[in-house]
Every structure is written in C-alpha cells, then in structure tokens.
Amino acid sequence: MAVQFMFGVPVPVTTPKPKPAPEADNRIWSLYVGDLDPQVTEADLIDKFRLIGPIASVRLYRDSFTGDSLRYAYVNFFTLLDASTALCFLNHKVLKGKPIRIMWSQRYPLTRKTGIANLFVKNLHPSFTSAQLQTMFSTFGKILSCKVAAENGKTKGFGFVQYDFGQSAMTARNALHGTLVKGKKM
Structure with missing residues (x-):
C-alpha cells in the first residue's frame, strides 16, 4: 500500500481498480431475404447488401439434391443499425429483375x-x-x-x-x- 503525506501526516493512498471494459455486443442481426429470382447467387446478395455495412455472413438456401435455389436467404450483419438500414432501404428493391422481400429473421x-x-x-x-x-x-x-x-x-x-x-x-x-x-x- 502506498502512503502519501498530507500536512506531515501519513495518509494511505488507494489506487482505484480499473473498471472492466464493457463487453462487446457479439450478437448477429439476421434478415430473411425472400422472393429471390432463381438466378440470384450469394455474390449477388453480398454486392447488394455490403453497400449498407459490413456483412457477417450470407447463406442462400438450395435444394440438397439438385442444388437449385430455394429462392430465400439469410443476410447477417454485425450491428443492429446496419441490419435496420438494409431492411428499410432494400426491402422491395429489384435484384436480377425481381423485387426482394426482407424481414427480420424470426x-x-x-x-x-x-x-x-x-x-x-x-x-x-x-x-x-x-x-x-x-x-x-x-x-x-x-x-x-x-x-x-x-x-x-x-x-x-x-x-x-x-x-x-x-x-x-x-x-x-x-x-x-x-x-x-x-x-x-x-
């Protein structure tokens, strides 16, 4: 313990413990993207959504036997703000000639x-x-x-x-x- 003198009297000095850093928000904000044209690829979705902000991941669902698109995907963002912005500005916008439908993943x-x-x-x-x-x-x-x-x-x-x-x-x-x-x- 450190001691400091005030007016000639020893006073113990306590150093405050540093506060722990706030925990990072590690949640992923997921959007369902449906009504996709069958020719839409993961790359198309990345190109469309990355204009909003950094994307955590994109998954386009495909038939396990044929590999054909099931015409829906999930686009995941790192922040609520980016996901909300994508929902607001890209919902019903055209991708490969067809309007897409976006909603929060439920x-x-x-x-x-x-x-x-x-x-x-x-x-x-x-x-x-x-x-x-x-x-x-x-x-x-x-x-x-x-x-x-x-x-x-x-x-x-x-x-x-x-x-x-x-x-x-x-x-x-x-x-x-x-x-x-x-x-x-x-």
Missing part, C-alpha cells in the same frame, strides 16, 4: 403461425405491389412482413400483412376493410 415462428397479428388482404388490383401494400398498411403499426402473392410474375390478387401486435392488425382491418383501391374494393 427464430421462433409462433407469432406467425398463430395468425394473431396477420391480415389476409384480397381483391387487389393486378398492378398492386408488395411495396404499395406495405406503404398502405404501415400507418397502423410496425409491419414484420408484407407480401402480395404472385406466380410467374403475375399477382394473384391477394396478399398478407403481418404486424408485431394484434391491435395494429385490428386497427388496419377496421380502417381499410371495404376501401376502394385502384377501382377494386378490398
């Missing part, structure tokens, strides 16, 4: 499967896109996933909106049910 699909905060939207105009559906419904709450069903590049006239809370879905349904959009009653 490790526990119970919310999606229970249907509590999910809406089925039918009688949509053939030109209605997933981006337009998301814009229309986003004023009622945080949307986890939004998609207009399509096959061979043509919409099927219906879509799905998944909110984070059931109350948001109920409010949206009450406000928009029966609304005329592009001449069609939803």
Whole structure:
C-alpha cells in the first residue's frame, strides 16, 4: 500500500481498480431475404447488401439434391443499425429483375403461425405491389412482413400483412376493410 503525506501526516493512498471494459455486443442481426429470382447467387446478395455495412455472413438456401435455389436467404450483419438500414432501404428493391422481400429473421415462428397479428388482404388490383401494400398498411403499426402473392410474375390478387401486435392488425382491418383501391374494393 502506498502512503502519501498530507500536512506531515501519513495518509494511505488507494489506487482505484480499473473498471472492466464493457463487453462487446457479439450478437448477429439476421434478415430473411425472400422472393429471390432463381438466378440470384450469394455474390449477388453480398454486392447488394455490403453497400449498407459490413456483412457477417450470407447463406442462400438450395435444394440438397439438385442444388437449385430455394429462392430465400439469410443476410447477417454485425450491428443492429446496419441490419435496420438494409431492411428499410432494400426491402422491395429489384435484384436480377425481381423485387426482394426482407424481414427480420424470426427464430421462433409462433407469432406467425398463430395468425394473431396477420391480415389476409384480397381483391387487389393486378398492378398492386408488395411495396404499395406495405406503404398502405404501415400507418397502423410496425409491419414484420408484407407480401402480395404472385406466380410467374403475375399477382394473384391477394396478399398478407403481418404486424408485431394484434391491435395494429385490428386497427388496419377496421380502417381499410371495404376501401376502394385502384377501382377494386378490398
């Protein structure tokens, strides 16, 4: 123990213990990327998403027998900010001629499967896109996933909106049910 003298009187000096450095946030922020064109590769996804920030990893899922793309992937970021920015700016953007759909990876699909905060939207105009559906419904709450069903590049006239809370879905349904959009009653 060190001693220092103050006014001729010995005073013990204690050195404060250094505080431990805060623990690094080692979480990975994972985004589901779906509705991919069958020709999209991992390199295409890296090129698209790296403009947002450093990518931890990319995994494009493929059929184990044929090697064909299953048309969805997970893109993982090191920071919440980069993942949120990618979700905000790249959702519904075109990659290889097709709009991609991005949402937070849901490790526990119970919310999606229970249907509590999910809406089925039918009688949509053939030109209605997933981006337009998301814009229309986003004023009622945080949307986890939004998609207009399509096959061979043509919409099927219906879509799905998944909110984070059931109350948001109920409010949206009450406000928009029966609304005329592009001449069609939803």
